[in-house]
Structures are given as C-alpha cells and as structure tokens.
Amino acid sequence: MKRTLRTHRVYPHPQERVWMALTDPVALGAWLMPNDFEATLGHRFTFRTDPGPGFDGIVHCEVLTLEPPRRMVWSWRGGPLDTTVHFTLSPVATESAAESTRLDFEQRGFEGPRGLAVSVILERGFGSMFGRLLPAVLDRLAAGEPPTLPPRPPPHPLAAAIEKAFASLFARRGSKNGDER
16 A cells, blocks of 8 residues: 655745755745755755654655746655655645745655554644645745744653653664564
8 A cells, every 4th residue: 555645735825935944055945944955957865854753854856847947857766765755836826916836745655554653644744844834934034034944842751751662663673574673
C-alpha cells in the first residue's frame, strides 16, 4: 500500500514571493530544515535535522523538476523513506487588488509499515509548517526582513510520547529482521 500526503493552502502573497520562500535556502531553512539547496535542475542537496531511530537526521534530495515560479519536484530519501516532493504554485483571483497564491504540496511514495508510520509523523507537522512557519517567513519577506525565525519551541509532550512509541516499534522490528541499530 502506498500513501501520498497532500496539503493545499492559499497565501495572501504574490507567486514570486512564495516561490522565493520555497527556493531561497535561508527562507527554506526557516520554515522546513537547514539545507544546502540551490534552485538548479539536477542539484543534489541535503536537509539536516535531529537523528532518530533508523534515521541519521539527513534527508538526501535532488531537484528533479524546476519550472520557476510555478512547479518544483524533489526526490526525498532518508531513513525508511524514498519519496518525491511536489510543489505547484498558481495565482488566485481575489476581490481585493492584493495578489494571492495557491500552494499545492504533495509528498508521494510512502510505503511499507515504516514508511506509513513516518508519513503519520510528517503529516502531523504539516499544519505547523504550512499554516504557521511558512506564512511567518512570507510576512518577513514582504516586510523586507531576513526570513529567519526564532527557535522552534520544544515538542508537545504528547508528540514526544508518540515519537517514542514509534521509535520503540522500529527498534523491535529492526531487531526481529536482523537490522543493526
């Protein structure tokens, strides 16, 4: 069974500004993860985050499709994942003179028990990423300020408990399958 994660948001910002938040490495790092991204077709880059069971904290990516300022696709490999990430931007007609942009995001190819479990964890973070962090970066860009954000607060205790349960599940499955941990 394969799973695709999807989210759709409309931001009250012009398409070029949303594109910048997706393709500028500092802006991208503020709402997603620190990276060495370049908006160049074929560029291989990494995202870095805290490691976890079965994951060294590095996501290996490559720019597979680049159609500025409308569409971008990356490969996304790290831990048990080998997926693709798709961003599509389109202008939105509004009643006001202000420009708005629709972002369609998909992460495709989650499969197997571990991939599906990771998709649940990632999906939980999408609300914060696309609903709070990315809009804050867009607002800072609109104000002419650097796109950096203050440090993220520690995770909610329930989130930490869920991640610990998944870690325990993965550790047991790995030892039963002879995987080294």
